[in-house]
Amino acid sequence: MNPDEMTNELNTQIHYRLIEKLSESERRYRELVESLREIVFKCDPSGCFTFLNRAWTETLGYNIAESLSQPLSNFLAPEDLARGQQLLDQLQKQQVVIGQELRFQHQSGVIVWLELSAYSSNQSEGGGSLTNITDRKLAEAALQEVNEVLEIRVEQRTAELKKALQDLHRTQTQLVQNEKMSSLGQLVAGVAHEINNPVNFIHGNLTYATQYVSDLLKAIALYQKHSTGIADEVRAELEGLDLDFLTQDLTKLLTSMKVGSDRIRQIVLSLRNFSRLDEAEFKAVNIHEGIDSTLMILQHRLKDQNNQNHNSGIQVIKKYDKLPMVECYAGQLNQVFMNLLTNAIDALEELSCIANKNLGKETTHSKPQLADWQPTITIVTELKEADPLLGLAVVMIRIKDNGVGMAQEVIDRIFEPFFTTKPVGKGTGMGLSISYQIITERHGGILRCLSTIGQGTEFLIQIPISQSSISQ
Template sequence: MATQTALTLCTQSNGREAEPKHFVCGSLDKLFTLTLDMFFIVGFDGYFKQLNSICEKTLGYTTEEFLSQRWIELIHPEDQPAMLERLQELTTEARTVQFENRYRCQDGSYKWLLWNVAACQDEQLIYAVARDNTECRRAEAAQRESEEHFRLLVEGVKDYAIIMLNPAGRIVSWNTGAERIQQYQASEILGKHISCFYTEKDIELGRPLHGLEIAALQGRFEDEGWRIRKDGSKFWANVVITALRDEDGRLSGFVRVTRDITERKLAEQELQQAHDELEKRVAQRTAELTRTNELLKQEIAEHERTEAALRQSKARLKQQAQQLEAEKQHATSLLGKLQRTQAQLIHTEKMTTLGQVISGIAHEINNPVGFIYGNLDYASCYINDLMRLVELYFQHYPQPAPAIEAELDAIDLNFLMADMPKLLSSMKVGATRLRQLVLSLQNFLRTEQTEMKPVDLHEGLDSTLMILRHRLKASEEYPEITVNKEYGTLPFVECFAGQMNQVFMHLITNAIDVLQASVEPGKPNYQITITTGVQDMKAALLEGKTPEKIPHAVIRISDNGPGMSEDISCRLFEPFFTTKPPGKGTGLGLSISYQIVVDHHGGQLTCVSEPGKGAEFVIYLPVRQVALSASLSQCA
């Protein structure tokens, strides 16, 4: 029966025996029932003859259901040709074949099975062992999908050069940010050594290999220095190298992230230069005061020597001694005044330098705005007088000369006289808004604050809204966004005003971006709501003590946009995480805001959102920064 092959058993049914036979006996029967793999015995007629209990548990069929159908009927139709091809090999030689296919379960789903099959021609039987490989398949697919997502994420980053290196330091991947910063195309740079980005001096000092060696030993290496672009130009770079290792701990390569910080470096150098100049001027002033102080000390010493000499004739010169004592006290007073003046001059010098930029801008804008605003009323009066004069001319000279009448038609005098007051009124409104904008900028740019001070948070919110007014107005592309200000009663809050204004700017700008990105035809309105108030929040104190309630200022900034899922809202404050399209956002705004509120002010910043219900950001700030520390001291 050598011609009755595995191909025959899968394509024909030659009848079945009335009762299944048990083909395994003795000690092999225990192995048959105890193995964790599925074990099948199939006749050359294509029907199952015997199977173990793992088959029922894995595929869901009962033994009777297995024995009532042919093996080939449960294989996925797309996998049957490949299976038949592998089984055909059993007819040519005595061997074991392996293959993988999808097998239908009792509930209609399919599982991936890995088969080991051998045939016994004498017994007209096929012995098959199968292992469930479904989870491995799913894990492989998930890993491929994760790797593809990571590749797309890296390729989409434009502000950072993210490249992969092999263990020898040669480039194996190149993203969009690398093309923008380094100017190389991927085809030009792949396979080259990382040292091509370093200056000749750095290469001579061995710095490219030094960074890789440290990253390999410590896992990470960070450095800053000059780097070379394709055109030979230099830029100041921040470089982070991270070592990659496989499951066995062997070094498989490196990830190198480069950021162009040339502008920041130049700004730091300019700031350092200004600081050095200020220190130099302070040192000069201090030297002058020191010389004056020395002269005063010398005078005092001279007076003391004179007093000692005059004591020898105390009876005769008592009056002179009293006078010298008065002079001594006067000189000491002068010395104290000079020392206080010295400290005040140093402080005034620093404060003057810090306030120059903001005061200069405000002064330069306020002067022309004040001139325009102050003359608009006079211009309005003059024009009204001229318009009344023109009306008197028409009353007394109703028939002007032809040349005048032609000119009147050309300039459309009626329209001009009706529109001129409106024009002046709009100019006055514009000048008023410009003055308000200058005031808002002065309130917003409080960068000189070096310590926390009581601040009116409503003033910071209003200044931020004034600066963003142009984005709230309707345009050809976007509808108007309405801002609802539901301000409660807020006390002055101790904080860094400039930093908190940055937080307000980030949150309101994000709300505007979300609403403008979700414009839908027919949607009636787009709104941002700002609510403020005070709430007592519990603060945990020392162990064993009752928590005390601390007053907090609460600022809620919400929108009626599309909202977001919980997975996204949980990651909002991670650095570099953004839901905006590539090039539209860096993913740093909310991370910086979180650091300002939580780390700098001891507050809280949370986000509450659901799909279709908008988003709400809530800021909790302690009204007094010393409240918690004072409570701890009392408990102690």
């Protein structure tokens, strides 16, 4: 064998050896690719599959032979078709896509989440891998759902705790307020009792004193008429006393003392009626007596004592219907009357200050004739045999003022605990809240507020005549 033949033979053997090695390497590569859990694919420049490993069928259920020559978009879930096209455009521009999550549709119709990483070449085919992340996405969704549930529970619990804290604060304040009212009631009742005894003594004796003085004056007059020999010293003393004036003035003095004692007795009776310490439970009472007693206690605020206002004080108009006795907590109901009337007086004083400032000036206030304005509180009571809201016979009490009025946003919050529009130190914001609780919870009634800016405010109270009808 000549050298050329030997060289050809050697080249042929080397060539066959290389082919065998290459085939073995390719076989091992295929075995490695086929053993992977991730989908490995190749595609032509148009994006159609040219190779898919076994994981394709194991993951999505499609036959490999039927899937070849089809584009990736044919297997995407409808929700991700647009995103798939965007990634394809990005792949063609940047030649690489890494870690993009897409939803594929399994042959059975189930959604499978796959993470795409791919490369492309302008001259030849591209390829990449698809990793199944369905379990992770389900876990993330479950975790998200748990987090949302926990957030909702935390929000609910926070709201419950906030409400509980507000209720606790309100209850504490109400307990303090009730204790203050109880102590005030005891003090008022005690003072009224202590004043009542000496006043009754004075009042009772004034009748006798008036009669005695009258008898003495008659005796003096008779003595002057029939006495002939009055000593000069006695005559001079009588002339110095001005007996005629003393006789007239003493009678007037005794009369005014009786009027004053009657007034004190009336105030004492009002104080005792307002405190109602002996009526801690439900008891049938006269509603008008409670209102009148409250007005008597507030009399000093109804009068213009300083004579600084252009009016002569606050006028109270009472339009009382003929009411039966009403079962109620009399002391608590008087507290409601006190709160509502005090608020009405405050509103009227506020507008009265405006009237004084603008007196003699042109004003754009909603009451153009403030100079002629008379601050007024109107109290109306009415018996309703069958109220449509409560479904039983009720007593209706309206307390209305012609003050400044309130805006709707204030009316919406008027019964909230600690809400007040008064300056710091003048109001606690608990008066109307406690009043609302007394009427609605303690008496099963209704308390509403109606108000218009510039026209005043009206509070409407409705309480059942008989509390036994509520339990039935």
